[in-house]
Amino acid sequence: MTVRSQLATFVGKSSQWFLKNFTKGGSSLPGKLALKIDPNILDSLAKDYEVIVVTGTNGKTLTTALTVNVLKQEFGEVLTNPTGANMAQGIVSTFLGAKKKKNGKNFAVLEIDEASLSKVTEYIKPELFLFTNIFRDQMDRYGEIYTTYKLIVDGAAKAPKATILTNGDLPIFNSVETVNPREYYGFNHEEDHEQMAHYNTDGVLCPNCQHILHYKMITYSNLGKYYCPHCEFKRPKLDYQLTELGEMTNTSANFTIDGQEYGIEVGGLYNVYNALSATAIGRHYGVSPEKIRAGLAYDEKVFGRQEVINVEGKKCTLVLVKNPVGLNQVIDMIGLAKGPFSVVSLLNANYADGIDISWIWDGNYEGFSEMDVTNVVTGGDRRKDMTLRMKVAGIPEDKITEVDSLTSVIDEIKQAPSDQVFILATYTAVIQLRKELANQSYIKGGM
Template identity: 45%
Template sequence: MKLKTHLAIVAAKTSHFILKNILHRSATAFPGKIALKIDPNLLQNLNEKSTTILVTGTNGKTLTTALCAKIMRTAGFKVMTNSSGSNMIQGIVNTLIMQQSKNHNNQKSVAILEVDEANMAQVSAALKPEFIVLTNIFRDQMDRYGEIYTTYDKILAGIKKVPQATLIVNGDSPIFQRNKPQNRQIYYGFDLTNKNENRQAPSNTDGVLSPTDHSILHYRFLTYANLGAYYSVTDDFKRPPLNYAVTKINNLTPKESEFEIEHKPFRIEIGGLYNIYNALAAYALACELGIKPETVQRTFEQNQQIFGRQEAINIKDKELTIVLIKNPVGANAIIDLMLTEKDPFSLGVLLNANYADGIDTSWIWDADFEKLHQASIKKVIVGGERYRDIHVRLKMGGFPTQDIEPDLTKLVNHLSNVPTKKIYLAATYTAMLQLREQLAKSGYLKGGF
């Protein structure tokens, strides 16, 4: 290892220690930033000994990465992972520096890293991953990249750096069939063979044109958004054969999902059809690494904490579930999740428009909030810095009575007084962080912020 690399690592570790233990601040990105200043080629020099797996796509990166890490730990691997969701280059450098030192025996070592789409080219070139897991590409933070095809091109740029890497690809997503790279590809998806609906995606769905003749794709069945068993009616373009498939959905509730992969039963302690895709991606990767399906099964059943973004928090006698929203597909998935709730509940929506949220709030109009009329909602509360936008969205969506509460302190009090035991609160990223900070201050968040 070069002197510069050593210096960079020492500097990062020192700043990490000071930030975390003396200043009690978040230390997920800054130490990496310092280290990169000292040694710009640090990433290349850091990761010589491990098998590297990158996870990218607009939605589901964090959970897929967490599930993969957990499975590999259960299977006996030494795992490095950016579990805090810090997926830009500094965060990845930070992860590798902080976790590498602990690896001093001969255990098989893997780095499983979620990577922001725009950072793929840089990270992929430096780390030379053996596997790249592609989750999906939905409309996300359009203010940054403009179009889903632009996002895909950024991911492709990363893939092109490593033609020898195996791609674990969501086969249900048609965009991954555009300008297909030459890499070995393994497909996962849903194979609900009893269905043949010959339908199109709902009109407000992105990415529904066939990459071959640009006709609007049809589907044997849709799972959500533009995912499913697609085919062209004008030529022979269709979904590729799946290597790993969900063959049945048995039960969906807001808290757990039961389904079958290759006719074997699986259960995950989290709701939402979209999370089954994440579990399936992790399953596919595990199998490719030679891990037994039973190990995956066992890991899924053991787990609760990995689903941190959807944990339930008690506020007095209320049960608050916070869910992250950031784009229409994600929001629609959350709305579907809420519809699996049998009990009456209160709905909260917090909208911010900072850089990390996406500065364009227009997407809220593409989310199908009207569908929530099917649920038993007893109270609607809106907040966040852009409370006005979400207020008008829900008002025009047929929810005339809302409590508007942009003040977070008051909001937390407010939540403890809603007329239902259950509360579902959807928030954009920075709004969620602000709320969690407030909940920690009020003593409702065990273990602090």
């Protein structure tokens, strides 16, 4: 370790200690300070770690948490970035707070923002990349899906010996050759049946001949057993596959992967994909099905991912939403719940949320008009846009309440006519709401 890296480490760790003991936040600040002093600090901090990187549009945070729990069953303590600080400075902060094991492998499972991957892999050479999916998301930051995919492929190429473990059901992940070796996971739980994706679906053109892809099975959006009827492009052979989907509720799911039965305590088909990817990582590292089963059964909800908060007897489920595909999966998950229930929708348009909010018009808010929804509360910086979207979706105007503060949002929750409340919020709205809930002592800490 150079003198510069030693100084950067000292300053980073000192600021981390101060923030931990005297403030409530600052998860990325120590990393930012360390990087100012030594831009190459990651090279020193990550030495002797077996690094697994999780990246993609949706599912990064829960997949990371499940993967950590699975690997812990076999290898003991695993370093990770649980606060969702997934850009370069957040990754540095994670390593600054690490304690290496004296015996055995040191694993680090890191959630990394798609646009930050190339910066991180300048200094860290992971052993494995997990690609969850690529969907249209925050186009002001990432651009179209093909631009985003190029970002993560280029980032992975800086560690060419690392395996890319990727979602085989997504056509874009099979659209270009990579310098990295690849393994695939996916669904094989239904008999083949000729079909095509919904007309309002991205990424359904064959990358070879530009014809529209056909499917023999679709899970959601453009994921499934795809093939091109005009050329030889098709879904690759799966190395890890889900062969049976059992009971699924808004709070849990059971399924079979490679002949082994598993379950998770979180609802929605999209979260079954997260469990499948974590299982695939476990099998990649030789973890037994019994230990994987124990890891997936871990029932601590992750920040904003179906987190359940009790507000004066109201069971509030907080869910992060940020793009149309993810939103539609959340609405489908809510549809599995037994009504009646209230819906709170908080829409911000800050940089971390994505400034462009046009995506709400591609989301299926119309689904709520077919459910037992007692009332809808809209809030956030762009609450008027959300109110209009709910009206267009068919929610009666007398069921919609628009509020201008988070204090008012919580007051509306307390007075909700149902005991069950689903809160859909963009990233900064989740953070702001949790801080206000912490101020009112409904949760501990705002992050």
